[in-house]
Amino acid sequence: MKPLLPFILVGILLGYSGCTKKSSEDQKPEVLKVGLVFDVGGRGDKSFNDAAFRGLVRANKELSVEYEYIEPGSGVDREAALRQMASRDNISLIFGIGFIFTDDITNIAKEFPAKKFACIDYTYDSLKQLPSNLVALEFKEEEGSYLVGVLAALLTKTNTVGFIGGMESPLIKKFERGYFSGAKSVNPKCDILVGYAGITGDAFKNPGKGKELALGQISHGADIIYHASGVTGLGVIEAAREQQKLVIGVDSDQYHEAPGYILTSMTKVVDIAIFETIRATIGGTFIGGHARIFDLKSKGVDYVYDDNNKNLIPEHIHQQVEQIRNKIISGEITVSSQ
Amino acid sequence: MFDSLISFAFLSQTLRISIPYALPAIGGTFSERGGVANIALEGILLIAAFATTVGTFWSNDPLIGICCGVGAGMVTAFLHGIISVTLKADQIVSGIAINLLAIGVTKFSCQLIFNSSSNSARIVGMEKWNFPSSIPLLENPFVAGTVVVLIIAHVVLFRTRFGLRLRSVGEHPAAAESLGINVSRVRHAGVLISGVLAGAGGAWLAIDQHSFTDGMSAGRGFIALAALIIGKWTPLGAAGACLLFGCAESISIQLQSSFHGLQFIQLIPYIITMFVLAGFIGRSIPPATIGIPYEKEKH
Numbered sequence: 001m002k003p004l005l006p007f008i009l010v011g012i013l014l015g016y017s018g019c020t021k022k023s024s025e026d027q028k029p030e031v032l033k034v035g036l037v038f039d040v041g042g043r044g045d046k047s048f049n050d051a052a053f054r055g056l057v058r059a060n061k062e063l064s065v066e067y068e069y070i071e072p073g074s075g076v077d078r079e080a081a082l083r084q085m086a087s088r089d090n091i092s093l094i095f096g097i098g099f100i101f102t103d104d105i106t107n108i109a110k111e112f113p114a115k116k117f118a119c120i121d122y123t124y125d126s127l128k129q130l131p132s133n134l135v136a137l138e139f140k141e142e143e144g145s146y147l148v149g150v151l152a153a154l155l156t157k158t159n160t161v162g163f164i165g166g167m168e169s170p171l172i173k174k175f176e177r178g179y180f181s182g183a184k185s186v187n188p189k190c191d192i193l194v195g196y197a198g199i200t201g202d203a204f205k206n207p208g209k210g211k212e213l214a215l216g217q218i219s220h221g222a223d224i225i226y227h228a229s230g231v232t233g234l235g236v237i238e239a240a241r242e243q244q245k246l247v248i249g250v251d252s253d254q255y256h257e258a259p260g261y262i263l264t265s266m267t268k269v270v271d272i273a274i275f276e277t278i279r280a281t282i283g284g285t286f287i288g289g290h291a292r293i294f295d296l297k298s299k300g301v302d303y304v305y306d307d308n309n310k311n312l313i314p315e316h317i318h319q320q321v322e323q324i325r326n327k328i329i330s331g332e333i334t335v336s337s338q
Numbered sequence: 339m340f341d342s343l344i345s346f347a348f349l350s351q352t353l354r355i356s357i358p359y360a361l362p363a364i365g366g367t368f369s370e371r372g373g374v375a376n377i378a379l380e381g382i383l384l385i386a387a388f389a390t391t392v393g394t395f396w397s398n399d400p401l402i403g404i405c406c407g408v409g410a411g412m413v414t415a416f417l418h419g420i421i422s423v424t425l426k427a428d429q430i431v432s433g434i435a436i437n438l439l440a441i442g443v444t445k446f447s448c449q450l451i452f453n454s455s456s457n458s459a460r461i462v463g464m465e466k467w468n469f470p471s472s473i474p475l476l477e478n479p480f481v482a483g484t485v486v487v488l489i490i491a492h493v494v495l496f497r498t499r500f501g502l503r504l505r506s507v508g509e510h511p512a513a514a515e516s517l518g519i520n521v522s523r524v525r526h527a528g529v530l531i532s533g534v535l536a537g538a539g540g541a542w543l544a545i546d547q548h549s550f551t552d553g554m555s556a557g558r559g560f561i562a563l564a565a566l567i568i569g570k571w572t573p574l575g576a577a578g579a580c581l582l583f584g585c586a587e588s589i590s591i592q593l594q595s596s597f598h599g600l601q602f603i604q605l606i607p608y609i610i611t612m613f614v615l616a617g618f619i620g621r622s623i624p625p626a627t628i629g630i631p632y633e634k635e636k637h
Contacts, residue, residue, distance in 0.1 A: 038456075041456060041457070041551075042454060042455060042456025042457060042552070043453075043454035043455075043456055043457065044452065044453075044454035044456055044457030044458070044459075045456070045457060049456075071454070071455045071456050073441070073445070073552065073553070194594070195591070195594045196594070198604070199601065199604065202553075202556070205456070205551055205552075205553070206551075206556065207547045207549065207551060207554075208543065208546065208547050208554070208556075209591075211546070211547065212351060212354070212355065212587075212588075212591050213591055213594070215347065215351060216347070216351065216591045216592050216594070219345065219347030219348075231456070231457060231551055234460075234547075234548075234549065235547060238463075238547065238548055257460075
């Protein structure tokens with residue numbers, strides 16, 4: 001037994017030191033310091049978490065705030081990570097990235113009333129009162145997903161499109177429902193294949209499964225696949241590259257993951273939500289206890305149409321999608337999230 | 339709906355999914371036949387996947403990456419050998435320690451090299467390989483390689499002098515030693531072989547995915563262990579069990595698109611496993627001295 005002890009200790013130490021990082025050593029008390037705990041998948045997912053990190057970096061540059069972040073490993077680490085951030089004297093604003101934080105961040109916010117908290121994709125329950133020091137940052141994913149569903153259904157040559165979600169959960173169902181209704185609205189005969197990588201948080205970080213799910217859908221005839229699955233989606237993109245099919249990216253513009261194979265991306269301005277919350281905190285206008293909604297109208301969700309993917313989307317189809325966008329914004333079309 | 343199961347796509351998917359189960363399972367057979375329980379397979383897979391990613395990232399050549407992965411697998415297995423054969427510590431505890439170490443070391447190094455403890459940068463993979471083959475299933479060099487490894491493993495274990503010695507130190511090390519066999523050395527060799535093969539399995543994970551993700555072995559090492567038990571500690575049996583797991587997983591993937599009832603579909607692999615374990619395999623008898631360190635007789 002004795003010779004093993006060092007290995008175990010080293011393993012634990014390395015595991016912990018591996019996931020926290022300080023942005024700078026010198027600490028000035030008057031500078032706002034922000035703590036951020038990433039979602040499953042962590043940095044480098046080229047999607048959701050990286051969008052959050054962009055917001056943090058921008059705040060660091062433009063508002064010169066300091067930051068610290070943790071990439072938690074398993075589920076148990078998340079609450080501990082939030083608590084670790086909250087109990088530090090010099091950190092006054094803490095972000096939880098992802099719906100998976102909903103319960104933990106509510107409890108920690110109650111426990112640390114002097115600190116401010118913000119949670120991206122918080123699962124909002126109108127029956128429960130949000131703590132006054134917690135703001136929920138919500139997105140109308142169904143609206144953006146509706147638009148990319150329209151796009152996919154208009155562009156498919158096989159009349160079959162796919163959707164691959166990460167963890168089967170109410171949040172990801174919003175993406176699926178929006179996509180489904182959008183596709184059916186313009187092409188009722190279009191087949192929509194649906195796959196989920198799993199029913200736990202780890203389903204967001206399983207690229208191998210994502211790749212196999214995508215290859216399965218492609219073998220069933222899908223030629224455009226929309227993914228809402230974090231790191232798992234990198235496997236979906238790999239499959240599309242291998243089989244020369246198209247993918248619709250999510251959360252960030254994922255064009256650079258596989259140039260030529262990314263039809264578009266359904267973007268969520270997680271970065272702006274974070275940046276604005278930090279700015280509000282500095283300006284003293286942070287208001288907790290409510291949910292802030294980012295929708296299509298406020299460009300909180302959108303799809304990418306730029307020089308990179310222009311050649312994949314014919315002009316008349318782009319026009320058609322834009323008309324539908326205007327109808328959603330004007331309220332002529334309402335997109336259900338259920 | 340079920341016609342999708344009788345297709346080329348289904349068959350090749352089954353093979354692809356089976357590879358990272360089969361390689362460590364075949365490797366584990368060698369370690370366990372020699373009397374060293376190897377639950378470190380999981381950690382070896384993870385470390386090898388990481389080493390493959392780093393090697394490929396720096397050299398831009400997947401072959402060099404795979405060599406790094408196999409090498410790292412060997413080194414990790416050697417560590418397990420040192421702890422459990424040379425130092426005679428508990429083999430299960432050593433395996434757990436290595437699995438924990440693997441999680442920590444890979445996350446820590448990933449942060450140092452790729453500035454994220456969760457994901458590496460993208461690496462080049464196999465799509466640039468030109469493997470000459472007229473049989474489409476063998477296009478994937480790992481599938482062909484696994485078949486070759488399987489045949490060699492079976493022959494080595496049951497038809498060579500080394501195989502006989504390995505099995506004898508697992509069944510009755512004292513008798514083996516009385517015939518002049520160096521028990522420790524043979525056991526070390528068995529553990530190293532398991533490291534090489536599990537390392538190759540980890541390399542496949544990284545190459546197939548074109549990147550490293552923390553914890554990407556996702557329990558495959560333990561499934562490989564189950565497979566080698568179901569396969570009664572023989573390479574052929576273990577590989578067969580892995581094929582079964584791969585097939586079950588592939589069924590659940592293929593049926594997802596046609597069925598709406600995700601939870602049930604995701605149960606399929608486990609249900610099949612339970613049926614097989616309960617009904618069709620019969621008693622599985624482990625090597626006699628598995629888990630017991632060998633103490634030389636004092637004269």
